[in-house]
Amino acid sequence: MIPLRRHLDRWLFRIGPPEPSPIVLGQRRIFVLPTPAGLAFAAALLVMLIASINYNLSLGCALVFLLGGVSVASMVHAFRNLLHLSFTPGRAEPVFAGESACFHVVVANHRHARRPSLRLKAHGAIVPFEIGAGDGGDLIVPALTAGRGWMALGRVRIETTYPLGLIRAWSVLVPDQRCLVYPAPEPMPPPLPEGASRNLGRRAGSTGDDDFAGLRPYQPADSPRHVAWKTLARGGPMLTKQFSGMDGGEIHLDWDDFPPDLDIEARLSRMTAWIVAAEQRGLAFSLTLPDARIAMGRGSEHSASCLRRLALFGKDAGADA
Structure with missing residues (x-):
């Protein structure tokens, strides 16, 4: 039809x-x-x-x-x-x-x-x-x-x-x-994998849950508990609270580290959930796929680049043009 x-x-x-x-x-x-x-x-x-x-x-x-x-x-x-x-x-x-x-x-x-x-x-x-x-x-x-x-x-x-x-x-x-x-994030993913090296310590500008560091524009992936509801109630824009806290070190997301019984879409869904969680916590992470590798980084641009790789994984090469 x-x-x-x-x-x-x-x-x-x-x-x-x-x-x-x-x-x-x-x-x-x-x-x-x-x-x-x-x-x-x-x-x-x-x-x-x-x-x-x-x-x-x-x-x-x-x-x-x-x-x-x-x-x-x-x-x-x-x-x-x-x-x-x-x-x-x-x-x-x-x-x-x-x-x-x-x-x-x-x-x-x-x-x-x-x-x-x-x-x-x-x-x-x-x-x-x-x-x-x-x-x-x-x-x-x-x-x-x-x-x-x-x-x-x-x-x-x-x-x-x-x-x-x-x-x-x-x-x-x-x-x-x-x-x-x-890809749709996994609803209840396992905890983020531990990095091979974790340099714990106070870092200025990192995102944690200790001290309030300011406000930034709201993003759809932000946690509701970090939204500045009082500012929104007073008629202001929707903002997200930022905190300065402990650096969580580096996280490596590797395709080969997943259980062998997970299919392709399940792996992509779990990686997506982990990327969203790492961005919310301000953690640096790298991504390794069978056909690509993205070096260590952090922030919204790095997350968007990784999510784009996951979205187009296994698609035609011309689809990314």
């Missing part, structure tokens, strides 16, 4: 690979059909016309033609509501498998007319919006993730039933946009 739908899309809507940005809706890309309400309205007009002719009601015929003209005019307005809209793919922050990815799509209206009652549909999500005259907007399209790796935004449909709901104008586009999905 899905291959048939793709062939139908390519033939009917001229859909192929992802399109370069910006994607502008020209007149050959916009399709117009009546809605169910529009079909019922047309059927009612047909009954009224037959009755007016049968009983020779000139006013009835005039009313039918007037309402028919209004419906035809609404078709033009629905078509013009989409004409020359511009779409540009935005950013998509990495997420863990099972979470909702947020694709940002920038919409621009270069006409001096408002564009009301618009809807963007992708991955089963419906995002209603409107654009002011000569204005633009950043739309967020949520999409539930399933597995790790790259997730493409894919087929997007933009539609409108403005102004009367009788006519639906729509277009289909495929932005060149994707989101990196990390």
Whole structure:
């Protein structure tokens, strides 16, 4: 069924690979059909016309033609509501498998007319919006993730039933946009493995649980008990507390150290959980995989690099381009 739908899309809507940005809706890309309400309205007009002719009601015929003209005019307005809209793919922050990815799509209206009652549909999500005259907007399209790796935004449909709901104008586009999905962390992983050498001692700027050292912007992987709830309650931004404490030494995450009965996805899930835990505690760690090795490091950039390796482990070499 899905291959048939793709062939139908390519033939009917001229859909192929992802399109370069910006994607502008020209007149050959916009399709117009009546809605169910529009079909019922047309059927009612047909009954009224037959009755007016049968009983020779000139006013009835005039009313039918007037309402028919209004419906035809609404078709033009629905078509013009989409004409020359511009779409540009935005950013998509990495997420863990099972979470909702947020694709940002920038919409621009270069006409001096408002564009009301618009809807963007992708991955089963419906995002209603409107654009002011000569204005633009950043739309967020949520999409539930399933597995790790790259997730493409894919087929997007933009539609409108403005102004009367009788006519639906729509277009289909495929932005060149994707989101990196990390493996889902293991819910209850074992404790972090001990490093071969642990240089315990006080280190300025390290993260521990002893002395309060300041606040930093909140990250999704932060522990709820480190969130500055009092600052948030006073109307401030969501921040995370930082502590200066004991350095936990170095941790080596090695693929070959796992039990042999763990499959590939289970190992990736456990490594992901350990990386998140090590970042929260400010520990330095290295990562060794069958096809790569990342040297010792710490911080959010180092964690993101390691998680990216785990997300793309075993994928095609061209997928990381």
